[in-house]
Amino acid sequence: MKLNIKETPLFWPAKLRKGVLFVLDETLIPRKLRYVKVLSAEDAVKVIREMKTRAFGQLLVVLYTFIVEIYSFKGKSSEELLQRVKEVAVLLNNSRPTFPFSEVTSMVVGVAQGALHSGSDMANDIRRFINGYLKGIRWRRIERVMKIARYIKDGDSILTHCNVSGELAMAAYICSQQNKDIHFFVTETRPYLQGSKLTCWELKRMKAKVTLIADNAVGTVMSDSLVNKVIVGSDRSCANHDFANKIGTYQIAVLAKEFGIPFCVLTQPSDKIKKGEDIPIEIRSPKEILLYEGKKTVPGAEEAFYPGFDIVPNKYINKEIPINVR
Amino acid sequence: MKLNIKETPLFWPAKLRKGVLFVLDETLIPRKLRYVKVLSAEDAVKVIREMKTRAFGQLLVVLYTFIVEIYSFKGKSSEELLQRVKEVAVLLNNSRPTFPFSEVTSMVVGVAQGALHSGSDMANDIRRFINGYLKGIRWRRIERVMKIARYIKDGDSILTHCNVSGELAMAAYICSQQNKDIHFFVTETRPYLQGSKLTCWELKRMKAKVTLIADNAVGTVMSDSLVNKVIVGSDRSCANHDFANKIGTYQIAVLAKEFGIPFCVLTQPSDKIKKGEDIPIEIRSPKEILLYEGKKTVPGAEEAFYPGFDIVPNKYINKEIPINVR
16 A cells, blocks of 8 residues: 655744745744744744744754855855854754754764865755755654554554654554544643644644643543553653653653553654753743743742753653664 | 631632622632622522632532522522522532532531421521531631641642642641741643642742642652652542542642652542542533633644543542541
């Protein structure tokens, strides 16, 4: 059977058009499907910090930003371009603490340095490197979509949290072509509600059956056997398989263990960091909890604590669907 | 040391004034402290169903409603009054499935029937019974506030969920008089945000130190040892000590066990129901998840599942602070 791969906008949420980067503004979904223009590294940092894009979208923005910067450097020397490439790398590396952007920006800096030493066309080398790298990732992600679809069986009811950038929705689409009858329970994922806004939206676009629940209802849907699998993404993996993901993932993992439900995570294997406790956790602004669409839920000067991520120890993982690293 | 007991509005959220019942509209807190008028059993059912009041407030409304109804029955016969008392009991019993309102309404019906048989003043008997009953509960709740304050030690950091109708905030006030340095982590408690709106508000009014967290962050604050005790309320207890409480309580109990944090519950012991699975769970409207302040968070016809409560099995309880039943 020939499978039809249908992409969702969240699978590849940033696109380059003639030196301008268009980034899907995920904060407007599902009301609007709108792209924000990024014309410089400074714009890119803003888009990342304000969480207009997240997860895989951030990686795209980080890489494409170098190509955007190259456009405004036409006619300048290789030394000037290398200098700017290094500045851009520092700006991007410092945009969000939990993400190891330096792992990719350092490769771009390396390509630029190589070009300077060998006397080749630096701009061209950087563009070719980035486009080739992303082409590889694109294929490996599609491969993983197919692996996820194989992991999902007829009759499954799957709990997911936050948003895994299109892959789960695309796997659901493949499952529907295979006539698998499946169902998703999606957590709201406070405070940003990525579950309500992104995951429900893209699963629905793929005609999947979706039920939204409050983050508070995970224990109940598990104890009532309403779900038989958990599938979540990961923002960062360690050599020992601990992983970081959206706040709330840790407690879902603990609950899955307690109720004997297999806990599956989509990972990007990496040996760069040894264990979970070495991952820095970004503490975001209390405002992001205290305000809802700009309006205070709690008047007065209340305190709030909003760690953006948590670290799931490897012992809670029953199944990993890694992206192939070649 | 003589302790000063300071009440919060949520401790006794309904008051009778000349046959009119004023019920604190908890949905407006913390923006406004406003009371809704209840002039009949039908008004009372509406106030309960729309969750203008909840938990202990519901019990007050159920009982006071009989006194409200008596006012409009002046001059009518005892038979007519008994008939209306029975109707009122049925209306109230059917207002929310999870609550055993019939346990108290049946007592009022019994008092009315007793008055008819003995020929005493039925209206007076009902009023005296209800006022006496509530006076007893008032004292027992204040006793429990003192027990909670004793359970809280200097240096404690306490996680709580939803709202326990004033008792925790009043205990915090006692602790502050005893110079105990304590801190509270309060979950938002989606979808109604009773944690953000009620618990933060009343703890702040009592000058306690409060940090709000997303329901998703419970696992993280526990694994990071930011809390050393959990104290939650209960809406209904069973003979075997299973209990029902706001959705989300079950998963907090599981997490507390996993992280070795004592889990304490304030209970109203009852033998009327044997075990947790016998408690009917109210499934509330999906709209309460899909809308936020009247606005859709997720456009389109999404499905949502909102059980209002969950049942915590007794094995997760480390400490019970019961209300004295005499």
